[in-house]
Amino acid sequence: ADPDPVQDFCVAVAPGGHNNASSSSSTYPGFPCKPASTVVSDDFFFAAHAGGASTDNPMGAGVTPGNVEAFPGLNTLGLSINRVDLAPGGVNPLHTHPRSAELVHVEAGEMLVGFVSTEGRFYSKVVRAGESFVIPRGMVHFQYNVGKGAARAMTVFNSQLPGVVLAAQTLFGADPEIPDDVLAKSFQVDADTIKLLKSKFQKG
Numbered sequence: 001a002d003p004d005p006v007q008d009f010c011v012a013v014a015p016g017g018h019n020n021a022s023s024s025s026s027t028y029p030g031f032p033c034k035p036a037s038t039v040v041s042d043d044f045f046f047a048a049h050a051g052g053a054s055t056d057n058p059m060g061a062g063v064t065p066g067n068v069e070a071f072p073g074l075n076t077l078g079l080s081i082n083r084v085d086l087a088p089g090g091v092n093p094l095h096t097h098p099r100s101a102e103l104v105h106v107e108a109g110e111m112l113v114g115f116v117s118t119e120g121r122f123y124s125k126v127v128r129a130g131e132s133f134v135i136p137r138g139m140v141h142f143q144y145n146v147g148k149g150a151a152r153a154m155t156v157f158n159s160q161l162p163g164v165v166l167a168a169q170t171l172f173g174a175d176p177e178i179p180d181d182v183l184a185k186s187f188q189v190d191a192d193t194i195k196l197l198k199s200k201f202q203k204g
């Protein structure tokens with residue numbers, strides 16, 4: 001989904017700390033490159049996925065990102081990788097990636113992986129260790145641990161910075177808030193139901 005590279009590599013100069021908006025407005029189509037003479041083997045190496053993120057949270061899920069912000073060597077290469085850890089019963093909650101498809105490769109345990117198409121069709125599979133499932137770009141999707149033990153997947157993207165829109169967080173945790181009336185009308189429920197949902201997702 002990203003533009004094609006125009007050189008062998010372009011290791012990003014300290015992209016950490018940039019957010020999507022600043023990177024796209026100031027350095028489109030990626031981050032500035034380190035001078036090639038200062039590039040070393042470690043720029044192409046990423047070790048953060050040797051361990052997983054904690055799943056000790058209400059979702060029972062931990063995602064360790066491996067996008068260009070975490071792994072500067074990915075700059076201009078059009079791909080990235082996350083590690084997803086799920087406790088038994090844990091869910092990586094409904095979300096979309098506006099800039100990328102996602103290949104989910106399960107390494108341990110078993111997950112129900114699913115997405116909904118623009119036609120409103122729900123496609124899903126229980127995916128086990130060694131198996132993969134693909135989420136088309138922009139589709140709302142999740143992973144849900146349906147096994148007895150911990151589950152782990154690597155998720156691979158055809159973008160260096162796929163972006164993530166968390167469905168519940170976006171709608172009920174926006175800052176400033178989306179008006180209750182708009183949400184109540186959109187979901188065809190009363191304002192109290194919206195307030196309850198907001199209470200789960202508002203920060204601070």
Ligand code: GLV
Pocket residue numbers: 063082083084092102142143155
């Ligand atoms: C999983 O859906 C991920 O975005 O890493």
Ligand code: MN
Pocket residue numbers: 095096097102141155
């Ligand atoms: Mn995803």
